[in-house]
Every structure is written in C-alpha cells, then in structure tokens.
Amino acid sequence: MDLLKVLSEMPGAPGREELVREFIESKVKGLADEITTDAMGNLICRKKPVEGATDVQKVMIACHMDEIAFYVRLIDDKGFIRLHNAGGFDNRNLFARRVRIQTRDGEVIEGVMNPGGRPIHIASPEDRTKIPKMAEFFVDTGLDKETVTAKIRPGDPVTLVQEFTELGEMVTGKCLDNRVACWVGVRLLERLQASDKYDVYVVFTVQEEVGLRGAITSGYAIEPDISIAIDTTLAVDTPGVPGEEQITELGKGVAIKILDGYAISNKELVDTFVDLAETEGITHQYEVLPMGGTDAGAMQRARAGSRAVALSVPTRYIHTVTEMVHKGDLRATLDLLAAYLSK
Incomplete structure (x- = not known):
C-alpha cells in the first residue's frame, strides 16, 4: 500500500493535478510504448498491440487524478482566506480541518479551515444546529495580512490534509476517490503485455470532479471502441442507512456498474x-x-460514441478525508481489469 499512501497524501485540485501527474509518470516510465500529456493535462499511456495484429479495438481506461478541493477566492482585511469549492463537499464534514495552500512560487503553506461564528461556549441553540454555507468558511494560516498577501493570491489551490492509514484489511485517507484508480492504472501497466486484440490507452484524467472534463477531450482524441472508467462508488454499509440503500458493501469485491446518473453501461x-x-x-x-x-x-x-462500462471500488465516507476501502476490493478491481485485457 506504499504507492497508494503517496498518491492519497499528494495534493491535486481539479485543474492543478501536475504533482500527481509527474509522480505517476515517474512510476510508469518504460511500462508503456507512448506516454504523452495533452493540452488539458491528461496523462495518456499507450500500450500498442502486437505488430501485425488485425481487427484491433481501441480500449480507453480512465483513472482520474483530481480530488475535490478549493481555490483561494479572496483575502480579507485581517488576512483570513476565503474559498471557492471545486467539487462537491458536504459542509458538515469541513469543520476544523487542516489544509495545504500551493502558492504560485511553489511554496506550500498550511493552515486550518473553520466556519465563521461563535464557539460552542457562547453559541445560541440556533448556532449549534446551523450548517454553514461554503462562503462562511475561511482559512487561518497564522500569518499576518502582509505576509499572506505577499505569498498567496486568488487562484491558488487549497487541498485538505490527512494521513493515509491502514486499518486491518481496510485503508483510509483523503481522495481515495480517485487515487485508488491511479493505483489500479499504475499496477495495470506493470502487468500489461502487448495484445493481439486491443490497443490500450490508460489515461490518467483531469478535472473529473468538476464535470468529467479531461475525459471529454481525451475521449474525443483517442476515439475508443471500448471505454472503461475506474472509480470509487458509495458503500453505505454503515449504521443509520437501510440495507437497500447501501449501493455496495466493503469486502464483497469489485463493483460492476449497471448504471449511474451519467451513463448506462453497455x-x-x-x-x-x-x-x-x-x-x-x-x-x-x-x-x-x-x-x-x-x-x-x-x-x-465521445465523437460517435463507444461501448462503455465502469468498474468501481466500494468506498465508505466518500468525499470526506476518511474515505475507506477494502484491500481485497482494490485487488479484485485490478485482477478483473487485467484478466479482461489478457483474455
């Protein structure tokens, strides 16, 4: 799990996935026949079919690199930083969080994020039950306003900070959605051999969390016959939710997607x-x-369309910093994808 730990703890806001991309590229160097980065920032790793193969189909496998995050919106008169979210957060999970700000000069500045308002000691009953809006959250870096404005500016990405931890057969950390797919993509390229049936493109995509944007452009360029997305999905096998609403269950293997809000699988x-x-x-x-x-x-x-499906890693507590997956489900996802491409 060492590779997944590094991937989980790296920052990669939508549109600012460069550190993740550079790390993945260092890991897959020599494993693909072609490695390119397109204008959007997608990392495209091609494994060509065996020479002379006929009736070959293009297979595109998408593993998005980005995580839900924030951008600096403004710095107020006291040096507190206001944010704009990039991706879907449940504001109930954003209290008292450590964050990392990547400045234009490459410096990393840490801070803490909280909503404005009274602490519990002096809060009214209404204050205690209120769920703050995104505009009410701010980052406190502990620095004076002059230092903040000298180092940080609007547009700098802000990501949550959380240590990756193994808990028995589970692992937990931030942005396992979707660094688990990046893990699958790297491990797949380590296994993949040239095929007489498939021309394989493993694409580490950008900006999925804000509208599938990297897959739109890379899918258009590659024009695949078969498209496979690797991603997480809800595992709501936890207290407080009826069994019929759990979607998937940890430890029960890879989830083969029938449909979701964006696609019906072939x-x-x-x-x-x-x-x-x-x-x-x-x-x-x-x-x-x-x-x-x-x-x-x-x-x-993309273009005239492709046959598409998704293989999902069941994940508890999605879009929090304590996302949790089962190691066996992760291995099952990799094994099934590898078996398909080598059949």
Whole structure:
C-alpha cells in the first residue's frame, strides 16, 4: 500500500493535478510504448498491440487524478482566506480541518479551515444546529495580512490534509476517490503485455470532479471502441442507512456498474465482466448508483460514441478525508481489469 499512501497524501485540485501527474509518470516510465500529456493535462499511456495484429479495438481506461478541493477566492482585511469549492463537499464534514495552500512560487503553506461564528461556549441553540454555507468558511494560516498577501493570491489551490492509514484489511485517507484508480492504472501497466486484440490507452484524467472534463477531450482524441472508467462508488454499509440503500458493501469485491446518473453501461460489457469474474473466481458485486457519475459518461459520448462500462471500488465516507476501502476490493478491481485485457 506504499504507492497508494503517496498518491492519497499528494495534493491535486481539479485543474492543478501536475504533482500527481509527474509522480505517476515517474512510476510508469518504460511500462508503456507512448506516454504523452495533452493540452488539458491528461496523462495518456499507450500500450500498442502486437505488430501485425488485425481487427484491433481501441480500449480507453480512465483513472482520474483530481480530488475535490478549493481555490483561494479572496483575502480579507485581517488576512483570513476565503474559498471557492471545486467539487462537491458536504459542509458538515469541513469543520476544523487542516489544509495545504500551493502558492504560485511553489511554496506550500498550511493552515486550518473553520466556519465563521461563535464557539460552542457562547453559541445560541440556533448556532449549534446551523450548517454553514461554503462562503462562511475561511482559512487561518497564522500569518499576518502582509505576509499572506505577499505569498498567496486568488487562484491558488487549497487541498485538505490527512494521513493515509491502514486499518486491518481496510485503508483510509483523503481522495481515495480517485487515487485508488491511479493505483489500479499504475499496477495495470506493470502487468500489461502487448495484445493481439486491443490497443490500450490508460489515461490518467483531469478535472473529473468538476464535470468529467479531461475525459471529454481525451475521449474525443483517442476515439475508443471500448471505454472503461475506474472509480470509487458509495458503500453505505454503515449504521443509520437501510440495507437497500447501501449501493455496495466493503469486502464483497469489485463493483460492476449497471448504471449511474451519467451513463448506462453497455450490456455486453457488463455480461462479459460478470462472466469473467465468475470464471476467474474474482469477487464481485453489482452497482446501481442513483446519482453521480464517472468518466464513462464522457467517454461513452465521445465523437460517435463507444461501448462503455465502469468498474468501481466500494468506498465508505466518500468525499470526506476518511474515505475507506477494502484491500481485497482494490485487488479484485485490478485482477478483473487485467484478466479482461489478457483474455
């Protein structure tokens, strides 16, 4: 899990994924026949088919690098930093958080994020039940206003800080959505051999959390026949939620997506992955996600369209800094994808 730990703890706001991209590129160097970065910042790793192969299909595998984050919006008269969110947060989970600000000069400045208002000692009953709006949160760096304005400016990305930890067969940390997919993509390239059936593009995409933007452009350029998104999905197998709403369950294997809010998976691909998982003895489950989506929704609609599916890693506490996945589900996702490409 050392690779996943590094990926989880790195900052990579939508549109500012460069540190993640550079790290992944260092890990996959020599594992692909072509490695390029496009204008959007997608890292495209191509494994060509065997020479002379005919009737080859292009397969695009999307693993998004970005995490939900913030941008500096303004610095107020006292040097407190106001934020604009990039991605979907539940504000109830944003109290008392450590953050990291990446400045234009490459310096990293840490701070703490809280909403404005009275502490509990002097709060009214109404104050205690209120859920603050995003505009009410601010970052305190502990620095005076002159230092803050000299080092930080609007547009600097702000990401949450959290240590990655192993808890038995589980791991927990920030932005496992979607650094688990980056882990899968790197490990897949380590295994992948040239195929006589597939021309494979493993694409580490950008800006998924703000509208699948990197997959839109890379899908248009690659024009795949088959599109596979690797992402997380909800595992609400926790207290307070009825069993019929859990979506998936930790420890029950890779989730083969039937549909979500952005795409309906291709039936033939779903059947193929289910049959393959049963044949290979790979633990798996089905996923029907009422809302949300993955890069599959963008790739499916690129140019004239492609057959698309998503393989998901079940994840508890999504879009918090304590996202949790099961190591076995992570391995099952990698094993099923590798088996498909080598069948």
